Amino acid sequence: MNRKILLVVISTIFFISEATAQTVNIKGIALDSSNQSPLISATVVLNDKNNETKYHDLTNKRGEFEIKEVKSGTYILKITYVGYLDLEKKISVKDKDLNLGNLLISSSVISTDEVNVTANAPIGEQKEDTTIFNATSVKTAPDATTEDLVKKLPGVQVESDGTVKAQGEQVKKVLVDGKQFFGDDPTLALRNLPADVVDKVQIYDKMSEQSEFTGFDDGSSTKTMNILTKNNKRKGQFGKISGGYGHQDKYYGSLNYNLFDNAQRISIMGLTNNVSQQNFSFMDILDIMGGGSGQRGQFLRIASRVMGPGGFTPPPGAQTRMLSQSGAGDYMVGQMDGISTTHAVGINYNDMWTDDIEVTGSYFFNYTSNINDQILEREYTLSTDSLSYYNQNTDSYNKNNNHRLNFRFKFDLDTNNSIILRPNLTLQASNIDNTQFSDYLLSTNNPLNSSDNLYQSNYEGLNFSNELLFRHRFETRGRTFSISINTSANDRNGASGQFTQSIYYKPSQNYDTLNQNSQAPTGGYGLSGNISYTEPITENQQLLISYNVNYNSSNSDKRTYDYNPANIDYDILDTLLSNKFDNYYFTQRGEINYRYKKDEINFTTGLAYQRAELNSLQDFPLNLKMDYKFDNILPSMRLQYKFSKTDNLNIFYRTSTNSPSISQLQNVIDVSNPMQLSTGNPALEQQYSHFLMGRYSSFSSDFNNVFLLFTSFNYKTNTIANSTFIAQKDSILQGGIVLPAxxxxxxxxxxxxxxxxxxxxxxxxxxxxxxxxMNLNIGGIFSRTPSLVNNNTNFSNAYNTNLQIVLTSNISENVDFTISSRGNFAITKNTIREDLNNNYNYYTNSVYLNWIFWEGVFLNIDLRNQFYTGLVQENNNNFTLLNISIGKKLFANNSGEIKLTLFDALKQNKSIQTNVTDYYIEYAQNKILQQYIMLTFSYTLRAFGMQPQMPFGPPGHRHE
Incomplete structure (x- = not known):
């Protein structure tokens, strides 16, 4: 009875609060002043006398907007749209609905008889936490891509592997007009969208869709780049097709076709080549070892230690290197060492089926085969009186293919209710064939052992995830309710085989042979839900109460069989290298957040309590059960302060936890490389992290000077690190496994x-x-990483700084150049052996020139020089790569192009990487493309301002 009375009282309070103030509706239509065409998705806001936004809406496909439940008073109506002047109109709201009729908005581009001119366009501006750059302020070549454009923006860097960094952080998403483009792959969007359709580039931290609705950041935000296209480029067809062939049977072909009809957009891309060109990035990783291993964790830890903030790129080889056949390194899509052949195709689709149904979807397939010959030399620095060497030669042939399917459906049930559905599916297959020879020496001429290792594997896997989000906005401004349900499933299956012959020279020469097959299926599923409720306290204050529950189940069943010569089959179960493992991870999290927003200040603070339960069951070879419970208090804070229209400060603090993966807990030994074994640790505990970040941005009053400062601090307790035991003599491990000297x-x-x-x-x-x-970039990082080496605690202290100067042309479309010089300075100090600390410098200088100098004849020069100082093999790492192209624009509108390219004109291209870790220094040389010549023909399509003709029937309901 008391519960019923309470519900009645709460309902009555809500009803009274909703009915106290009389409100009206305001509607209108935003149109282009020159041709009265509708402005789709224009932002419409109502500001009060203090210029604080009280109400907002977006225009539909007909340019219409309607703001409901507006209280009486005087407001400033403001309509903003990319490429157009802001429209401001003072309105008075009384007791009747308002129909403002047609609102004509003028373009910000000044038209002349022959060309469009945007003279002295400012480089950009800062709005709230979003940095906005004007593409018109940057001149690029006529056939430039959006990637070429963003390279010229202050604080943005694009690495050779397609990785994009902005404001010191890696860009994880690239949107086009706020919509997904080929999922979340930044490289696909930037390399397939021409620069001449871009109007503005926005850079901001994108929150989850539930957080964007509530206005409270849940800590899962990602650095995002939103490409806003020009309004006059949103209807028509554009794209490019290229094909080339060269000596040594080198070939390249690509297709990029876009069909835009305002809200409806179809993009098709294709790629085929055998010159290691990839038009995609590290998007899909299915861990074929079921969640990681100790060995893989070691390399990831090293990578995170030496990788610096935006602007600092370690020398090649300070990146993640997989030296055994374990982990995702053998199963991922992305740039790989060696020479790759790639075939890829993709299609992206965006549409508004009705005013209330928005659809985004994409499909992407790629196949990559990779051949690599790697020579690796490693020098161990175990102790002050011990120095040893490890050499490894590997011939590898890897094949990967994946299918990626992404969809997003948004249903606006009415003005206050919406549903978002986001299913995603990835299918992958991997085939690995590696031959490896290695030897271990106590000194230069004192061999200890050597081995020949043949490893083969075939794996297939899938990942599926789905999010269902319901959002409700109450009539009281600031009161919302949302609930999200997420499901996921993964499955991986396959087998691997290994044949190893080893020779041990001490104390006397003896031989050992390992001949095994393994099957290691893994799988799992997850279910999570999140409920959020926001309640306004006052006009400027708001509370968020949320509850999250998450359940994940994962399993692994590894069976290893030794070869039985009697039966000529692999039927002898090796119980030491086999086990069956199940993990169940259940978390509950309750959180309360407070937000204050007024004028220049937006402040949010919150406190969460999280309880995590991890249950691990081992059914084979022994029955073991491990139960873990983790209770944590997780505070968070965010402050946004706007000093002026041009100066903005963001401070962000959060805490988080990281639980060990199934493979990190699994106590089965991985012997895929007999000299580099790894196993899990059932006694691992949860890792707890503190992260503090600050970002300050400033534009000059004319927006032509840009100043950005980013800094962060990360502190971890109970870090999941590595303990490495290096045997000084033959050692017997648990279960009788021999670890050779x-x-x-x-x-x-x-x-x-x-x-x-x-x-x-x-x-x-x-x-x-x-x-x-001119762009000046300065970055630095200091990291302290603990580890154990033969039970001795080592702290590896890494100091990395870098300085980069970039000069980019802004002369004309006919002269496009970028000159860059970057110096990286690295110091590594280890507490185990201070006399072998490392100090080296790495320099990269590059020149890019695209010059159209006479009647469509052009010259392309791409020059890159790198050199080291401070390394033992520094001279072997130095090289200059020069690529030269000369060609001619064809046809009346220069839509055609033919060019002859000489790759590696100086015959110096090489791939030599250096790793400096807490207990060894490593040099790795990989197979790489050498000099070749290729003749290429390209045709560019540009047809805007007309009704597009679809090359095939519409994939769904076509709106009027």
């Missing part, structure tokens, strides 16, 4: 004392006297 066993352990501090600074300014722009 010089071999390694890596086990994940919990250690304390891990932290990192990073900072990134950029300053961009024009050089009017040469019609160019």
């Amino acid at each position: 010089g071999g390694q066993l890596t086990v994940p352990v919990n250690l304390s004392g891990s932290y990192s501090l990073s900072s990134f600074f950029t300053y961009g300014f024009p050089l009017d006297f040469i019609k160019s722009k």
Whole structure:
């Protein structure tokens, strides 16, 4: 009875609050002033006398908007649209609905008889937490891509592998007009969208869709780049097709076709080549080892230690390297060492089926085969009186293919209710064939052992995820309710085989043979839900109460069989290298957040309580049960302060946890490389992290000078680190497994004392006297990483700083150049052996020139030089790569192009990487493309302002 009375009282309070104030509706239509065409998705806001936004809406496909439940008073109506001047109109709201009729908005582009001119366009501006750059302020070549464009923006860097960094952080999403484009792959969007359709580039931290609705950041935001297209480029057809052939049977072909009809957009891309060109990035990783291993964790830890903030790129090889056949390194889509052949095709579809149904979908397929010959030399620095060497030669042939399907459906049930559905599916297959020879030496001429290793594997896997989000907005402004339900499933199946012959020279020469097959199916599923409710306290204050529950189940069943010569089959079960494991992970999280927003301040703070339960069951070879319970208090804070229209400060603090994966807990030894064994640790505990970030941005009053400063601090307790045992003599491990002298066993352990501090600074300014722009980037990182080496605690302290100067042309479309010089300075200090600390510098200088100098004849020069100082093999790492192309624009509108390209004109291209870790220094040389010549023909399609003709029937309901 008391519960019923309480419900009645709460319902009555809600009803009274909704009915107290009389409100009206305001509607109108936003149109282009020149041709009265509708402006779709224009932003419409009502600001009060203090210029604070009280109500907002977006226009539909007919340019219509309707703002409901507006209280009486005087407001400023403001309509903003990319490429158009802002419209401001003072309105008075009384007791009747308002129909403002047609609102004509003028373009910000000044038209002349022959061309469109945007003279002295400002480089950009800052709005709230979003940095906006004007594409019209940057001149690029006529056939430039959006990637070429963003390279010229202050604080943005695009690495050779397609990785994009902005404001010191890696860009994880690239949207086009706020919509997904081929899923979340940044490279696909930037390399397939021509620069001449771009109007503005927005950079911001995108929150989850539920967080965007509530206005409270849940800590899952990602650095995002939103490409806004020009309004006059949103209807028509555009794209490019290219084909080339060269000596040594080198070939390249690509297709990029876009069909835009305002809201309806279809994009098709295709790629085929055998010159290691990939038009995609690291999007899909299915871990074929079921969640990681100690060995893989070691390399990932090293990578995170040496990788700096935006602007700092370590020398090749300071990146993640997989030296055994374990982990996702053998199963991922992305740039790989060696020479690759790639075939890829994709289609992206966006549409508004009705005013209330928005659809986004994409399909992407790629096949990659890779051949690599790697020579690796490693020098161990185990102790002050011990120095040993490990050499490895590997011939590998890997084949990967994947299918990726992404969809997003948004249903607006009415003005206050909406549903979003996001299913995603990835299918992958991997085939690996590696031959490896390795030897271990106590000194240069004192061999300890050697081995020949043949490894083969075939795996297939899938990942499926789906999100269902319901959002409800109450009539009271600031009161919302939302609920999301997420499901996921993954499955991986396949087999691997290994044949190894080893020779041990001490104390006397003896031989050992390993001949095994393994099957290691893994799978799992997940179910999670999140409920959020926001309640306004006052006009400027708001509360968020949320509850999250998450359940994940994962399993692994590894069976390893030895070869039985009697039966000529693999039927002898090796119980030491087999086990069956199940993990069940259940978390509950309750959270309360408070937000204050007024004028220049937007402040949010919150506190969460999280309880996590991890149950691990081992059914084979022994029955073991492990139960873990983790209770954590997780505070968070965010502050946004706007000093002026041009100066903005963001401070963000959050805490998080990281639980060990199934493979990190699984105590089965991975012997795929007999000299580099790894196993899990059932006693691992949860890792707890503190992260503090600050970002300051400033534009000059004329928006031509840009200043950006980013800094972050990360501190971890119970860090999941590595304990590495390097055998000084033949050793017997648990279960009778022999670790030969010089071999390694890596086990994940919990250690304390891990932290990192990073900072990134950029300053961009024009050089009017040469019609160019200068960007100055400075970055640095200090990290302290703990580890155990033969039970001795080691702290690896890494100091990395970098300085980069970039000069980009802004002269004309006929002269496009970028000159860049970057120096990276790295110091590594280890506490185990201080006399072998490392100090080296890495420099990269590059020149890019695209010059159309006579009657459509053009010259392309791409020059890159790198060199090291401070390394033992520094001279072998130095090289200059020069690519030269000369060609001619064809046809009346220069839509055709033929060019002859000489790749590696100086015959110096090489791939030599250097790894500096806490207990060894490593040099790796990989197979790479050498000099070749290719003749290429390209045709560019540009047809805007007309009704597009679809090459096939519409994939769904076509709106009027």
